[in-house]
Each structure stands twice: as structure tokens, then as C-alpha cells.
Amino acid sequence: xxxxxxxxxxxxxxxxxxxxxxxxxxxxxxxxxxxxxxxxxxxxxxxxxxxxxxxxxxxxxxxxxxxxxxxxxxxxxxxxxxxxxxxxxxxxxxxxxxxxxxxxxxxxxxxxxxxxxxxxxxxxxxxxxxxxxxxxxxxxxx
Numbered sequence: 001x002x003x004x005x006x007x008x009x010x011x012x013x014x015x016x017x018x019x020x021x022x023x024x025x026x027x028x029x030x031x032x033x034x035x036x037x038x039x040x041x042x043x044x045x046x047x048x049x050x051x052x053x054x055x056x057x058x059x060x061x062x063x064x065x066x067x068x069x070x071x072x073x074x075x076x077x078x079x080x081x082x083x084x085x086x087x088x089x090x091x092x093x094x095x096x097x098x099x100x101x102x103x104x105x106x107x108x109x110x111x112x113x114x115x116x117x118x119x120x121x122x123x124x125x126x127x128x129x130x131x132x133x134x135x136x137x138x139x140x141x142x
Contacts, residue, residue: 009046017089024048027115030058031086032134034076034096042084045073048118049087049134050111057135058085059099059107066124074130085134093137098130107131 012020013031020029028051033044050059062074077083077096085094099107108131112119122129 006046010044018087032073033084034073035080037076037079043076057133060132061111062130062132063121066121068126094134095137097133099133104131
């Protein structure tokens with residue numbers, strides 16, 4: 001996604017308490033702000049998420065549309081897992097943690113059930129796509 005496209009999505013998201021149209025209409029969308037691994041500057045990116053209420057967290061997928069490289073936000077949060085999450089009209093600090101192998105595939109299956117387009121990303125990617133849990137800072141996941 002281009003920076004211009006992302007910026008329009010971010011502005012629409014913030015103006016409408018998390019609701020956007022276009023390709024994200026009806027999707028579970030959040031804004032993820034990471035700190036640039038090289039620049040140290042905040043970087044905000046829209047991302048589709050999977051609610052994981054049983055564990056008290058949200059889950060995002062570093063699919064980058066199925067490309068051979070993970071998205072920039074993933075590299076940023078590996079360098080600094082302290083992130084800011086905006087979902088709906090709420091904004092909070094969170095800790096980003098890659099999920100362990102024992103739950104990786106099950107979370108992918110759940111996301112594909114919610115959004116079959118994610119199956120294409122998984123099929124196209126010549127890599128294991130990381131799954132990242134976002135837990136509100138100060139609240140340990142269940």
C-alpha cells in the first residue's frame with residue numbers, strides 16, 4: 001500500500017471512530033503505531049486484526065499482501081515491541097509479541113474463516129508469515 005493510500009485510510013479511520021470504506025469496509029481494522037527501527041520516528045499503519053477475546057488481545061498478521069518481505073511495521077516492532085493501538089475510538093499502549101508456533105496455524109485458520117482473502121496471502125508468501133499478538137500495556141494476556 002502506498003503512503004498516500006495509508007494516509008487517507010488513517011484520516012478516515014480517525015474521523016469515523018474506526019470505520020472506513022473502500023477495500024476495508026466492514027473489516028476489523030486498527031491503526032498500529034510503531035517506532036521506526038532506523039529513524040526512531042513514529043510510524044502509523046492500518047492493519048486488519050483478529051479479535052482474540054479469550055486471551056485479552058488483538059492479533060495482526062505480517063502478511064504484506066503475501067510478498068516475500070514482511071511489512072515495515074513488523075521490523076519496527078521486532079526492534080521495539082512497545083506500540084500504540086487505535087481501534088474504534090479507543091487508543092492505548094500495547095506490547096507486540098510474536099505468537100508461538102503452537103498457536104500460529106490455528107490463528108491463521110480463524111483469520112481465513114473471517115476473511116478468505118488471507119488464504120491468498122498465505123499461499124503467495126514464500127515465507128512463514130508472522131502472527132503478532134497485541135496485548136494492552138499493563139494487562140498480561142490470559
